[in-house]
Amino acid sequence: MSVKAYEVNMPFVGAKSAENPIIEMKDVDIYYGDFQAVKKISMEILERHITAFIGPSGCGKSTVLRSINRMNDLIPNARLEGYVLFNGYDLYDERVDPVLIRRRIGMVFQKPNPFPKSIYENIAWGARINGYKGDMDELVQTSLQSAALWDEVKDKLKKGALQLSGGQQQRLCIARALAVFPEIILMDEPASALDPIATGRIEELILDLKTKYTIIIVTHNMGQASRLSDYTAFFMVDENRTGYLEEFGDTEQVFLNPRNKKTEEYISGKFG
Amino acid sequence: MNSMNHVVQFGTEEDVQVLMEKRRHNGTLWQAVFMFSVSLAMLFLIMLIFSVVNTTFGYVVLVNEVESSTLIAQKDSVSSFTRAELEQVAFSRLSAGILRRVEYEKPIADRSDEELIALIEQYIIKPKVRKTWGLWDSLFNKIEIDRYMAENEGSYAVFRSWVNSSFLVADQSSDPLNAGIRTALFGSLWIILVTLVFAFPIGVGAAIYLEEYAKDNRFNRALQLNIFNLSAVPSIIYGLLGLAVFVRAMEPITSGALILGIEDSTANGRTILSGGLTLGLLVLPIIIINTQEALKAVPDSLRMSSYGVGATKWQTVWNHVLPASFDRILTGTILALSRAFGETAPLVVIGASTFISIDPSGIFSKFTTLPTQIYQWSARPQGAYRNLASAAIVCLLILLLIMNSTAIYLRARINRKKRLEA
Ligand SMILES: Nc1ncnc2c1ncn2[C@@H]1O[C@H](COP(=O)(O)OP(=O)(O)O)[C@@H](O)[C@H]1O
Ligand SMILES: [Mg+2]
Secondary structure (H helix, E strand, O other): OOOEOOOOOOOOOOOOOOOOOOEEEEEEEEEEOOEEEEEEEEEEEOOOOEEEEEOOOOOOHHHHHHHHOOHHHHOOOEEEEEEEEEOOEEOOOOOOOHHHHHHHEEEEOOOOOOOOOEHHHHHHHHHHHOOOOOOHHHHHHHHHHHOOOHHHHOOOOOOEHHHOOHHHHHHHHHHHHHOOOOOEEEEEOOOOOOOHHHHHHHHHHHHHHOOOOEEEEEOOOHHHHHHHOOEEEEEEEOOOOOEEEEEEEEHHHHHHOOOOHHHHHHHOOOOO | OOHHHHHHHHOOHHHHHHHHHHHHHHHHHHHHHHHHHHHHHHHHHHHHHHHHHHHHEEEEEEEEOOOHHHHOOOOOOHHHOOHHHHHHHHHHHOOHHHHHHHHHHOOHHHOOHHHHHHHHHHHHHOEEEEEEOOHHHHHHOHHHHHHHHHHOOOEEEEEEEOOOHHHHHOOOOOOHHHOOOHHHHHHHHHHHHHHHHHHHHHHHHHHHHHHHHOOOOHHHHHHHHHHHHHOOOOHHHHHHHHHHHHHHHOHHHHOOHHHHOOOOOOOOOOOHHHHHHHHHHHHHHHHHHHHHHHHHOOOHHHHHHHHHOOOOHHHHHHHHHHHHHHHHHHHHHHHHHHHHHOOOHHHHHHOOOOOOOOOOOOOOOOOOOHHHHHHHHHOOOOHHHHHHHHHHHHHHHHHHHHHHHHHHHHHHHHHHHHHHHO
């Protein structure tokens, strides 16, 4: 592992290959106060692929996910040791401003949480505060189109976002994330609060987005993980309730041919 | 599960019934206790309102200093005077000084009959209050009033509402019949304005700092504890603080000497500015705590969605957290201000004027406030001042009611607007 010298822009230079992962974690330990939530997490996330985080509740999937766009910084007492590299640059270098990171590594949450503002404003706000110079109407339209929501809302852009259905709200949240031109989108159980039909639409959307974005998705749904992802990270907890990475690899391999007994048990539904 | 099991776990049908009876009984008992408490509270409220209303309306027995029949023969009432008689009496009986002032304000010839009648009553007839009765006695104990009149030569009874239009616009006067609350009303409004301008930005700012920025360390926890304690400090202590700091130590500033160069100020720092700042200190902890509660009620998911698109902390607070909590902040502030509006003790301590009839003209004026006025009137021995105090209480209560309704109205409005936009 080599860490590049600090640069504000942290540009991506490598080709789309295993030698140049967009995210690289090396021996990451995360603590909440005295409690160690996860230990020794090492993995590489490839550009324009979908990586799924699976594992039982409380094993630290959300914790690891949040460490990738420094959302954990917002939790008092949260602390990280080890390396998280973004395009080869240290994300936790003291000169890095997390605000800049979160534009480039967006997030979609478990419960749809649009701003209590108009649909239009939900998309436009993030772009505006980040100093977007282009045509705002156009951006709103393309973002909503990319999130497969445009046709449903194009006539009511000025209406409040909370009037949409749960599934529409979640796609709006995805559109909102897309509108600030992220490179990576982190999704923490994005469909777990939705009905099966809405879930299906979100899954289709995620597969669409793969051509342009790197996606990391936490899910409790084994089917979802196997349908969507290229790579799968299986987390477990030890006897101290500290999470660790039990297995990481090709989704096909992890699901069909797990190297690990625990992985096999979990995937076949024996626990979790 | 079969019925055998049921008996094992919950007992026989009889057991179930006995227990159920007990549970119902328990519920009924508590319900009765709560109902009793509510009734008691209602009863006291009704008694309070009754006692205030009772002293605000009622018969007043008056004795005239000069009878109208001595002004114009055989006319028992000024209102039966002709226009010519009114003018004649005014010119011949008013003292030179008063006449000059009256003419200066508005020439007698230009005044309407009603204005002249009021003028003659106030300066020539000069009715004096002998005794006042409450509304209850006026309605149901008229005999006693009649007896009193029979015993007192030349007295007559008038049914009077102590709250009336001249009460609102008149200034203080040593004559209860002509006294009013205008000066006190202006004083109260000025003070509350200063309190608002001082305490709102600082209070909201402090709350934002504590809630959104402050780390959870020992210093900030101590700060928080102190704010809680400050909100429980008796108001008179704020008065002493205001006296020491604003009236005495900061006198050059609060008297206006430093800023306006007012040298001859007789206020000595006992100004609206000092009063407003003192009340500002008093409500500051309340505003801070209330605003903190409002900010706490904003779900974290809203903050997260803002940070998630690359917003800074300030952008998050300003664009999302404050709009989401503004209704609560606003209503809490109005309620805190209505508390300040009713405060008396701290203002008495810092030295609200006991008798002024000049309206305050700015923050460096001397002042009195509505509650201070009520306090002073109710401390006087003469009966009529008690009626004045009650009338002023009615006005104060109506004002507070307006403030609190405004709070409720604004909250409902902002809520509706939020719902429509969201
Ligand atoms: N904000 C927090 N403060 C303290 N402990 C936390 C916090 N968030 C999560 N944890 C703890 O960290 C562990 C991992 O949690 P999390 O990452 O949410 O797991 P998962 O998403 O896999 O269910 C759990 O034991 C949880 O109790
Ligand atoms: Mg989670």
